[in-house]
Amino acid sequence: MxxxxxxxxxxxxxxxxxxxxxxxxxxxxxxxxxxxxxxxxxxxxxxxxxxxxxxxxxxxxxxxxxxxxxxxxxxxxxxxxxxxxxxxxxxxxxxxxxxxxxxxxxxxxxxxxxxxxxxxxxxxxxxxxxxxxxxxxxxxxxxxxxxxxxxxxxxxxxxxxxxxxxxxxxxxVRIEAGSDMSLLSVFGLKPYKYFAMVTRLVPHKNAHLAIQAHKILATQRPDLAAQYPLVIVGGSAFTGEYAKELEAACRAYPHVRMVGEQYGSMLSALQEFALAHLSIASSEGMSISLLEAMAMCRPVIVSDIPENTGVTGTDAIIVRTGDVDNLAHALETVCDLPEDERFRMGVRLAERVNERHxxxxxxxxxxxxxxxxxxxxxxxxxxxxxx
Incomplete structure (x- = not known):
């Protein structure tokens, strides 16, 4: 055939x-x-x-x-x-x-x-x-x-x-854990000390809202914002102007880093050692990066669209789509969770994805x-x- x-x-x-x-x-x-x-x-x-x-x-x-x-x-x-x-x-x-x-x-x-x-x-x-x-x-x-x-x-x-x-x-999803955490030093990152958003830089993925939410976190809990920066991984998709707007926002705010498209071992390291992942699009099909984050036992923050919640069930932190204040609160919540609770959340998500995907x-x-x-x-x- x-x-x-x-x-x-x-x-x-x-x-x-x-x-x-x-x-x-x-x-x-x-x-x-x-x-x-x-x-x-x-x-x-x-x-x-x-x-x-x-x-x-x-x-x-x-x-x-x-x-x-x-x-x-x-x-x-x-x-x-x-x-x-x-x-x-x-x-x-x-x-x-x-x-x-x-x-x-x-x-x-x-x-x-x-x-x-x-x-x-x-x-x-x-x-x-x-x-x-x-x-x-x-x-x-x-x-x-x-x-x-x-x-x-x-x-x-x-x-x-x-x-x-x-x-x-x-x-x-097909993921093998065991990435080289030393690769994070290229971007000045420490394991489990950053939020990751792996996405194409297109407006409906809402990277701009993630930046705004992190800024709100900085005004309310400056200690957490400095300790847990937001890392945006990805490139534009014929959306150069939007990407430039994001880059300008990052230059004006010290706790967000745009690292561009990453592949192979570097991408795996950025995914595996994130404190939590953000998948907050306004519309989706079925996000591969969300599945990968779940497979790596990482907590995820997702928008409340059915395409996301149908994958994560109630095991994710779910935020109202487009609600920046709600997202900022979710970032704070993840930071304040005990490590063992974040671990259990990650395990439940990994079990879901391994069973169904x-x-x-x-x-x-x-x-x-x-x-x-x-x-x-x-x-x-x-x-x-x-x-």
Missing amino acids: TIVMIGHKGVPSRSGGIERCVEELSTALVKRGVRVISFDRKWYVGDEPSPAGVLRRWSYGIKTKHLDAITHTFTAIILARRDRPDIIHIHGVGPSLLAPFARILHPRAKIVSTFHCVDRTHAKWGVVARAMLRMGEAFTCRFADRTITVSETLALYCLNTYECQPCVIPNG NWDVIADDTLALYREISSSPVSSFFRMKAV
Whole structure:
């Protein structure tokens, strides 16, 4: 069986939950004897080798905020013809705008589309882009042979909005603890003496609110603010102006550090030795960085959106979305918790993620779906309902 992965930026992942998802899923499928081809963007992966066993093809496109994903998806669908795929797996509602094109160009292949997030709600998009993303949602549900969502919340959204009953296959996490804590000295950090926020620098992730909340903490408990700085890990995603605003805010406030995109052992160290992690987005699909923090037994502070609370249950510190004062209080609460209580919170979170977000189980479920639709007869071009 040949599977072509399209719509993501590339593997191995440098940043972004979709890219991490595609990397883990692809490598797990390869171990199960599947031929997996990833269409990558040169600007994203650079000279990094492809993960073991995953075949790489280059897509080509126009690297701008609005055209990058759709143009790379377009060329990938065309170039995939030479590989004669059994399954074309499109990731994201934006790239899924081209699902009808994929069905025309690959009449013998089955199309799978994963609905990762309601992207149109993100603040970085204008009116036209949001309209196109809304259309992409409809195409994800109407033109794919099978639609996948990463959470029950998204599945309910698809059912209520598009009369589509998708298959729910969550994101997973694969973490090995034991990072080198001496790496923290590069940024002048001490183990368990900082808050970490691992995220793309886009407005809906609310890094600006985290900075504001930490400033409130500094006015109320200056001792804690100095002892536990906020560390923001990540880069922009065609949101350069927003990133510059964050950098300016950090220059004006001494207890926040922006360390840019980090990978490999450095990223693992920053995640593993944080006092607690913040995942406070206004909208999400299923945050990989949140899953990773939980897997490392770290306490987490999350916004009260269902996509977060559905993952953490009541084992996280939950704050009202967009409420800076509530977030500042949560930061203070974590600092004042006894160490053994923070440890127990981390253990409960790790147990949840290990039980529900195992990549081996996810790969088995995805492969079963591939095999099911591969053996089914050719479906109609336009599905009124997904099953």
